[in-house]
Amino acid sequence: MSEVKWQASGLNVHQASDVTQDRLNLDADVVIVGSGAGGAVSAYELARRGLNVVVLEAGPYVPSEQFTERFTDSLETLYQDHGGQTNSSGDLLVLQGACVGGSTVVNGCVCFRTPDFILQDWQRDFGLSELTEGELAPYFDEVEKNLAVHDNGEHEIARHGQIIRAGARQLGWSVKPLKRNIRQCGLTGHCLSGCKSERKQSMLVTYLPWAAAYGARIYSDTRVDRIVTEGGRAAGVEATITRHDGSVAASMTVTAPRVIVAAGAVQTPVLLLKSGLANRSGMVGKNFACHPSLYVPARYPQPVHPWRGAMLGVYVDEFLHPDKGGFVLEDGGAGLVELTMAAEPGTGEPFMDYMANAKYLAGLVTLIHDHNVGRIEWDGERKKIDYQLSDVDFPSMQRALKAAARLHLASGAQEVYVPASDRRIIRSEADIDPLVNSLANQPQHLRMVSYHPQGTCRMGADPDNSVVAANGETHDVPGLYVTDASLLPTSIIVNPQITVYALATRIARLMA
Amino acid sequence: MNSQFQARRVAAFWQRGMARRRFLKWGLTGAAGVAAVAVGGFAVLRQSPLDSQSAPDWANGLSDTEYHLFDRARQVLLPVAGTRLLNSDQVPVVRNVQRTLSYLDPTTRKELGTGLGLFDNAAVFSHGCRFVDLEDEAARAFFDRWGEGSVIQRTLASVIKQLVYSAYWQDAATWPAVDFDGPVSEKWGLAYLGNAPLPEAPASDSSRGSQA
Numbered sequence: 261m262s263e264v265k266w267q268a269s270g271l272n273v274h275q276a277s278d279v280t281q282d283r284l285n286l287d288a289d290v291v292i293v294g295s296g297a298g299g300a301v302s303a304y305e306l307a308r309r310g311l312n313v314v315v316l317e318a319g320p321y322v323p324s325e326q327f328t329e330r331f332t333d334s335l336e337t338l339y340q341d342h343g344g345q346t347n348s349s350g351d352l353l354v355l356q357g358a359c360v361g362g363s364t365v366v367n368g369c370v371c372f373r374t375p376d377f378i379l380q381d382w383q384r385d386f387g388l389s390e391l392t393e394g395e396l397a398p399y400f401d402e403v404e405k406n407l408a409v410h411d412n413g414e415h416e417i418a419r420h421g422q423i424i425r426a427g428a429r430q431l432g433w434s435v436k437p438l439k440r441n442i443r444q445c446g447l448t449g450h451c452l453s454g455c456k457s458e459r460k461q462s463m464l465v466t467y468l469p470w471a472a473a474y475g476a477r478i479y480s481d482t483r484v485d486r487i488v489t490e491g492g493r494a495a496g497v498e499a500t501i502t503r504h505d506g507s508v509a510a511s512m513t514v515t516a517p518r519v520i521v522a523a524g525a526v527q528t529p530v531l532l533l534k535s536g537l538a539n540r541s542g543m544v545g546k547n548f549a550c551h552p553s554l555y556v557p558a559r560y561p562q563p564v565h566p567w568r569g570a571m572l573g574v575y576v577d578e579f580l581h582p583d584k585g586g587f588v589l590e591d592g593g594a595g596l597v598e599l600t601m602a603a604e605p606g607t608g609e610p611f612m613d614y615m616a617n618a619k620y621l622a623g624l625v626t627l628i629h630d631h632n633v634g635r636i637e638w639d640g641e642r643k644k645i646d647y648q649l650s651d652v653d654f655p656s657m658q659r660a661l662k663a664a665a666r667l668h669l670a671s672g673a674q675e676v677y678v679p680a681s682d683r684r685i686i687r688s689e690a691d692i693d694p695l696v697n698s699l700a701n702q703p704q705h706l707r708m709v710s711y712h713p714q715g716t717c718r719m720g721a722d723p724d725n726s727v728v729a730a731n732g733e734t735h736d737v738p739g740l741y742v743t744d745a746s747l748l749p750t751s752i753i754v755n756p757q758i759t760v761y762a763l764a765t766r767i768a769r770l771m772a
Numbered sequence: 773m774n775s776q777f778q779a780r781r782v783a784a785f786w787q788r789g790m791a792r793r794r795f796l797k798w799g800l801t802g803a804a805g806v807a808a809v810a811v812g813g814f815a816v817l818r819q820s821p822l823d824s825q826s827a828p829d830w831a832n833g834l835s836d837t838e839y840h841l842f843d844r845a846r847q848v849l850l851p852v853a854g855t856r857l858l859n860s861d862q863v864p865v866v867r868n869v870q871r872t873l874s875y876l877d878p879t880t881r882k883e884l885g886t887g888l889g890l891f892d893n894a895a896v897f898s899h900g901c902r903f904v905d906l907e908d909e910a911a912r913a914f915f916d917r918w919g920e921g922s923v924i925q926r927t928l929a930s931v932i933k934q935l936v937y938s939a940y941w942q943d944a945a946t947w948p949a950v951d952f953d954g955p956v957s958e959k960w961g962l963a964y965l966g967n968a969p970l971p972e973a974p975a976s977d978s979s980r981g982s983q984a
Binding site: 264266267268269270271324325328329330331332336341342344349350351398402405406407408443444446448449450456457458459461465466469470473563565567568595596597600601604606607608609611612613615616617618619642681682683702703704705707 | 848849850851852855856857868872875876877879908912913915916919920923926927929930931933934937938941942946947949950951952953954955956957958960962963964965966967968969970971974
């Protein structure tokens, strides 16, 4: 084992701008596609055991000091499709990081363990008998320790969180501080634009530099085109390194007996479909779920400044269990551009009045336990996210929306803006049912965002209806693994990053 | 082809498209989405006085009619009379829209162009002139009606609004009027914490004997 070389700051990444030859051929023990939650954790776990690891990231390497804390800039530089990734009908924005560190760079730091009732569903419905609360607890313990996960302290609950918490208590609803993976939060409110001062414990400042310390080589700007097999076994990948101006810098081949795909629940199935692999079950790309969420803003009589303080402070878990509704409400800060996306207070003067009084707004994020009704397709040129909120899930969305409105009103809000394409403003309890019940489950009626795509290469014991076994290896292709949120057999209601870290840790250790 | 015939053709296409839901093909930018009509575009249904005005040289990513559409949308969507807000003519709104659209893939960009043409020309049916020539209040009412209309109407109204709103509010000059702080880390002098220290080896490693 070579010397461990931990860097106090920065990350040694091979970028397109470093390439001096038009073809690169690499050998490795393991090649990992993607540098987000699943890829980074896998890289560290395998590299520290002495394996020769190569990590390939399609997105750019953007060091923290280059983060601008301007949301539109960040969408363009850090997000998939420059922030423009949507479902086919365009009413669901699917936000994923597309940079070294992946979505962990741009998420809101929220950490939940997989709810036990979800694990029980997986055991019962997918034969994942190994994935018990007891089995996973040590992995959760470890990743939470590694990533400084903690309950928000009082100083990390911003004004908007304090207001929401008071309202929840008045309603008698269970409300708790969120857990986040952050050290000494700077309270900037700019989580979605990356943490400039490196307080968020994203993969960019944790598992990736740790993996590099043990010798893992990280390549950015490198999109894997195809997984290569030999004799039915994984044998490596073929990739293209692309400069930021879109020109091709080089082609790359990595020869490796083990391939881990961790490109996220949209890109991972696309790569498997392009490669024509691991799809005996026909399940690759299917079963897409995404926790479609709404950001529900409301105007308060006193200044809130929703952009100030930690972005996410508290959550209401009163309705977490499916028997009680199957949704979560999280208080959420927002900047100006995000607020323009949230509501439709009316055209012209009503909208400008809404924005002129933006400092009086506070918001709630709704997350629902959606069914796995979507699919990712690849038509040979473009990917397609075929997902519409199902009629089964629409009532859950309405219930979550009603609860958010009720909570805002209890918290003292004067106006609650329904995030729909038409003007709907709730000013009293009496407004809630008529304005929410009359919403239709049609494309472009609700303004939905997903931060949590999942389920497109689901785990399961049965090779006929799942893609990956409980050990992370695909049923069909020995040596080919998946370690990202594609694995999750059902949506998990809560933010999935900790689930992915834990599963990736477990899978990597089973591989080693 | 005269305008009436062309109007019927467009209307027929539109209804057929909606019935078959073929027009739905999206690639969203920012938040709302990019409209797409399934087949090619169409000529304008009625001339506008603006047609004789070229877009500025910098607007080479927009057609002339797209430039005029977004500039007109800027005017009607961002009224500031009686407020402390910055007049939108002091913000590079259309230039910012152009920048956002530059990130679209060519197919989606072409589809969006067709959708924008539909939005502009559809006003001919209801008002006898294109959207760009509507009076302010009529233009706002047009947006509101489309926000309550069919899927494609909701989509196009949302797309144009989101592009214009985002283009205005992303500009730092608009922030003081609403007390928005913008980027703060450098202003506050927040220190970089750097990389987290290497974690301790997990207890399970000692039993495996495989720690590096």
